[in-house]
Amino acid sequence: MTMPRRSTRPRRIAHAAAALAVAVGAVTSVPAASADPLDDGQWWRTAMGVDELNRAGKGSGITVALIDGPIDSSVPELEGRVASSTTACLAPGGGVRPSTVKGVLADHATSMASLIVGSGRGTARGGRGITGIAPEATLRHYAVTFGDPRDPEKLSCGLEDPSVNVVGDATAKAIRQAVTDGAKVISISLSTDYSNDYVPALLDAYRAGAIVVASTNNDTRQVRWPGLGNGVVTVTHVDAKGNLDDSATRRNNLVDFAAPGTAIATGTWTPSGWRSDGISDGSSQATAITAGGLAALWSAHPEATGNQVLQAARQAVGMRAEGGKYFTWFRRVGDDLPASTGKTESYGFGIVAPADAVKLDVDGLPLTNPMVADKGVVQPTAEEIAAVTPAAGAAPPASASPSASASPSGAQAPEPATDGSVDAAGEEGVGGGSGLVLLVVGLALLAVLGAAVALRLRTGGAKAARDGNTHDAGTDGIQDFDNTHGQAAATDGVAALTKEHSNGVDR
Template sequence: MSPLTRAARNRAVGLLGAMAAVVATWTVAAPAAQADDMRSRQWYLDAMKADEMWKVATGKGITVAVLDSGVDSTVSELRGKVLPGRNFSDAGEGPGRVDNKDRDRHGTNMALAIAGSGAAGGVKGIAPDATILPVKTGDFAFNGWGPTFKGIRYAVDNGARVINISSGGVADEASTADWLAAVDYAHKKGALIFAAAGNDGIESRSYPAAVPGVVAVGALDTKGKVAKFSDYGSHLALAAPGMEMPGRCTDNKNKYCAFKGTSHATAIASGTAALIWSAHPDWTGNQVLRVMMETAGHNGPVPSKYIGYGSVRPAQVLLEGKGNPGDPNVNPLLAAQGGGQPTTSKPSEPSKASQTSPSPENTGASGSDQVKDQAAGSDEGGFPLWAIVASAVAVVAVIGLVVAAGVRRRASTDA
């Protein structure tokens, strides 16, 4: 697929890239103090009962491929956890080169959310003992989708059971067959692919989230409700935390920033799959996905175009033993989708507000806020109220918002 034109690129990044970079930075002098401070910011770990789950499983033995901007394995939380990987990007060092460079730290932050160790008071991932396979695919607007197709095949050929793609955009009819072939290849190798829904708060179908069998992930806020910026549609499969997510700042990797976006939500969903799979290594990807869908938290119709089958709740599987793995050879998402083909029509255009760096007050699609403003999980192993309130208070007390203009193609807001 040839690179997109500048106009098409603007439309693509406006559709699924982050809206405005609304971030909060913090720097703590002493590592011990930073450790306490960081955990208070990772509100979702308490909400998901992470400490209890880690007594059962930690993601050990599961490789998660991060198809993104690269992964910096030198940050403290990722040391010894990142495989060499491969660079399929046409930019920078050139295709095939293996390196630790990640200029905008998007891929690094996805890896942290999935498998960060928490070392030196840093970010701890939902599956802290999982292994990261970095696959550098670059910006599709410049490189086309080719690097991503190659990256998917490379990932599964090199042991990845879970593939995280926290980005997306427009794909034309010519690329549909390539998408189907790449996803089918991963499924036949037993892998699961998770992809970000997008951050314009509109109903849209972007790639690869719209490809049948790909687990499209929406974002939840700190109250366990659908985030106003999270894109939605009938293809949505699951939802996960995507607000006030800590990571390394884009402009200074030695500082931490708060991010929001379906990028981080996708990483949490990928990490959840790794966590469950490490507890049940004999399960197939189909069985892991089935229990994730069966135990997802929801209030209302299932599936919902806002949260799919609901919010990821690994505690239901690991602590309560819930979820029937079922047939190892049947993909539950494809079965639910009727084995249909992806639409080749272009996603809905982003709103004018999303293209002009909106403030936190005017993000999302106001016409659907009333419907979207619903709890995505119950208080049974989902997002307990006490954890949400305590964490939200801690976050509000320490975070100052800084609005930075600019739109990126990544499905999270960056510093």
């Protein structure tokens, strides 16, 4: 069994400002790096138009469940903003583990919570801290991974025996509890092995109309559970130029959206206490920002269903027009932008842009989850999902493409790649809808190991991604992470190049 992983990496605070200067140098919509790491690490707020989004919705009335490790709800950003914190993980000495703690073991969950509901108060200069993308959402926290004080990256959770690690089971259990507690958006910045409980847990979420958002894995650049689940929103991460981070999943059609995840101010525990200006990278940050963005979007359209919110995010991914071509970007910049009609090679549908999605007639969008695959062997199946989806049979026709609007910041995008190597959408990954999951179950293996190997294929092609025990079939040996290559964007038949390469930031 592979160990569960949190999809984030800390940076040395002393290097944060210099590192971000490399990441944002050519993007005029993002303030230039300064001597203030907190300001620099919140570049994504300007890039995504979060202030504009929050004028429409701040998450009020939406419960967001954060499934992660233990949390420190006493940091200034989270004071009074965590409605509940629970865990089912057993402690070695008896009883359950504490779900709220101080110190490095609480780093990850505290950071993710701050990105979602952070108050803006903190320990940086002037008492400033991290401001969340959905600051008025109700946050409920569920701890399912606990690190060893001697090795915080070694994560585990025992449900019946503290010495038996079953983080997958614990995550599925937390999903079901979050649904019972009224969660509308479930944010999971973790990747685990398969659990038999994932399918019924996801069906519970879909029955309740909830959105489940999960991260990709930075260490392996692949997708594992729960991101492999059919209908789950799977997220990878980009830097301030819109380029994939060097640890991001590539050429993998399991990805649904990209979001900011490089050089992000998330806060961190140091020997002297909590520092709000701690900087880190990873799909964890992108997942929390995406989940919080969906909550803010939903709060602006409280009569919409979760699937309609996803339809809006799917239709209004960031895009900019330049020289008759269309490029992946953080906002929709330009006039008469085409609809996004499918998947790109590595960005999924594109960079999530809730500040533009909120402008759509969300209540009039289809009632089906656009992340669900309806062909092949899937977990859960499309039929199972349809059977539990509220009012799924009454889906209205798809709306017209989103109206375009220029970014209020007047963003100028980076130069496109010019190497000319344009791959048609779906050639390297697979174009089309959400993922297909092939579950290879050997009964004897289950009896001996108590594990299952999950294989999920994307509709319309042959590339695949497997769980954490193997590498992606679509990436093994074919991707040079130091080279730039052209990537086709899925717009109305128009191939657009998006620059994709390692960001080159010194860590």
